[in-house]
Amino acid sequence: MGFLQTYARVLGLLAPDKWVAMGLALAALALAGLQFLEPVLFGRVVDVLSSASRLPEDEVWRQAISLLVVWAAVGLTGIAANVAVSLLADRMAHRNRLAVMHRYFQHVLAMPLSFHGDTASGRLMKIMLVGTDHLFAIWLSFFREHLVTFITGLVLLPLTFLMNWRLALVLLALVIVFIIVAAFVVSRTQEAQEKVEDYQSRLAGNAQDALSNVVVVQSFTRITAEAKLFGDIMRQVLDHQFPVLNWWAVVSVLTSSASTISVITIFMLGTWLHMNGQASVGEIVTFMGFATMLIGRLEGAVGFVSRLLMQVPGLREVFSVLDARTSVPEKPGALDLPRAQGEVVFEHVAFGYPGGGLILNDVSFEAAPGKTVALVGQTGAGKSTAMSLLQRLWDPVDGRITIDGHDLRDISLESLRRNVGVVFQDAMLFNRTIRENLLIGRPDATQEEIEQACRMAEAHDFIIRQPQGYDTRVGERGASLSGGQKQRLSIARALMKDPPILILDEATSALDAATEARVQKALQVLMNGRTTFIIAHRLSTIRDADEILVFEHGKIVERGSFSELVALGGRFAELVRTQLSGPETKKPDPVAT
Structure with a gap:
């Protein structure tokens, strides 16, 4: 110019x-x-x-x-x-x-x-x-x-x-x-x-x-x-x-x-x-x-x-x-998806970043409404990338992903992301009050609804001990809170959003064992009736998953329930044995995302 x-x-x-x-x-x-x-x-x-x-x-x-x-x-x-x-x-x-x-x-x-x-x-x-x-x-x-x-x-x-x-x-x-x-x-x-x-x-x-x-x-x-x-x-x-x-x-x-x-x-x-x-x-x-x-x-x-x-x-x-134009453009007249039933299907999905090789290659699976699917595998295997595609942060280079039979590319971005909730590994809090961070999940929520979600996420007790309670500012990226406190606020935020499809991206990785046990109960309530995807850090947290997908080099190499995969004696069984062989605190976790 x-x-x-x-x-x-x-x-x-x-x-x-x-x-x-x-x-x-x-x-x-x-x-x-x-x-x-x-x-x-x-x-x-x-x-x-x-x-x-x-x-x-x-x-x-x-x-x-x-x-x-x-x-x-x-x-x-x-x-x-x-x-x-x-x-x-x-x-x-x-x-x-x-x-x-x-x-x-x-x-x-x-x-x-x-x-x-x-x-x-x-x-x-x-x-x-x-x-x-x-x-x-x-x-x-x-x-x-x-x-x-x-x-x-x-x-x-x-x-x-x-x-x-x-x-x-x-x-x-x-x-x-x-x-x-x-x-x-x-x-x-x-x-x-x-x-x-x-x-x-x-x-x-x-x-x-x-x-x-x-x-x-x-x-x-x-x-x-x-x-x-x-x-x-x-x-x-x-x-x-x-x-x-x-x-x-x-x-x-x-x-x-x-x-x-x-x-x-x-x-x-x-x-x-x-x-x-x-x-x-x-x-x-x-x-x-x-x-x-x-x-x-x-x-x-x-x-x-x-x-x-x-x-x-x-x-x-x-x-x-x-x-600058987005790499995930919205079609004119895109479908405004109402509250989804929660059926998610990956059909021969492939994806690679521009100028690079494929990270996902011919990935296919189906998650029925209300079911829980866990994704495990080594770092770089493609688990988090698959969930990024489900949120349409990227588009597949081949294949398609559908929710309730609708291709994600035919759905408006706002309505798609309204139907998908995420609890991130990093809580990603705004430098605002606790209340304002929680209202991101549902702006019209009442104080009673906020407190109910926080009790379910084991967060209410630590919040009321803060200097201004729910009106306490958390600092940049939640700097004034501990890792476990930030994560519990993130879970409460997802509870308030009440999405039909849920992604738990190592949602309890920042919690100690005692707090994790309490939050797992809250997560069970959150997961109830929702299609849930769990990116697993500790394999013990996915025992009750309806299906486990084992990713390796961008492909699904094994799938089944926890007991079925252990009995199979394949890659998943090897991962379980590796975790049980010694304390996680002394050995790098081979399935960290």
Whole structure:
């Protein structure tokens, strides 16, 4: 996307406010016309005064007073128009900045894991905040200042040729010089500024990465190393930024020099034309006013173009995120699935990440409504990937997955995920109150329903011991709670959602033996009547599963009940023997997900 294309797209974002924008454009046209009139009126006053010796005194006073009244009216109208433009432009810019920010935020939240895996959250935040600030600044300066400059150059400058084409040539030359110099510098600095913006984004990404893992940074004495890495990127920012600033400093000096030369040229040329009867004193004064006005506009435009050049890479990043398309698109008119019965079928499903080999290959199984299916196998066998496909975080590259006979790709994402509940290995709590975290499961739940779910999840007792009870903030990612407490809140959250299909992703892995025994009872209540998938960590927790699927290298190599698979003496029996051969705390678990 080129420089001008980016600028045009920024202005195109104001389409919802097109009538306000059109009104501001008309106001800008009026302002440009009023500003054009002021030097003309000044020149006419000078001509009237210079002809005083040839006209009756009363006539001179009459013309002078008439011109001054018109001049005062023009000035007052200009002030009123300026106030109106400033207020309307400010409000419109603020309103649309927040609208773009909201659109960006909603779009990023809806993007699949493939997108978030490739882009750091700190970088996304930086792009949103910096990019929308750039949009606000451009909209505001465009309607307050630079639209008037554009109209002056495009519409009013040609009118000066009707007054005195010889003096108008000087103004035209000034504008041409400015355009050439600005275009040259833009071409020399655009690529460098894009590198600056890339380093700025890396700076934000590294800072967020270190801050979100501050415990690791402190535990591994990485403070100095992380600060050094931050400083190295910061120096790269400056190394690329300074040459850009130098170029625009040169442009500023050249613009000022050209302005001074233009004024002197108009004065000298005007004097010569006056001596030859081709220009009046008033015309010379008028063109001096035009030059002064145009010089101010061009100097402002130089500053605007230099800022815009520095903002364009950030704006392109905003647009690249907004233009990003999901890898799990929703079909037009997708089915809004009501509460599902819970029949889940995998039909010859295969999946691999782009550019990689297959992680799942020809996986087929069926889970009847209300049944419990356990998935076991070594790390990387494909268990968690299969459950990610069930939530449609990815789409299979072959085969299909159905719920109640409907292909997941035919179901709206919102209704699909409304029917699937997950208790994650990591509780993933928001930096909000306990109550707000629980209400994510069901926003309209009453306090009694919240407490009932927490009692079932063995969480109520520890919650009421918190400083503010259910209104206690849990910190970033639940930092103020223990692993077991966070996991019990996660289970309570799933209880409140009440989904017909449930995924337990090592749901009790963070609990001690005593708490796990209590939570298992709660999970049995949660699982009752639901189609449940358990990604198993400890094989003892899946003894009662209706069916166990043993994954290996992306395929299901064994299936059956616990007793059937042990009796078979195959891969599952070997996994059971491995776990029973010694304490899990002293030996890595071969079936960790």
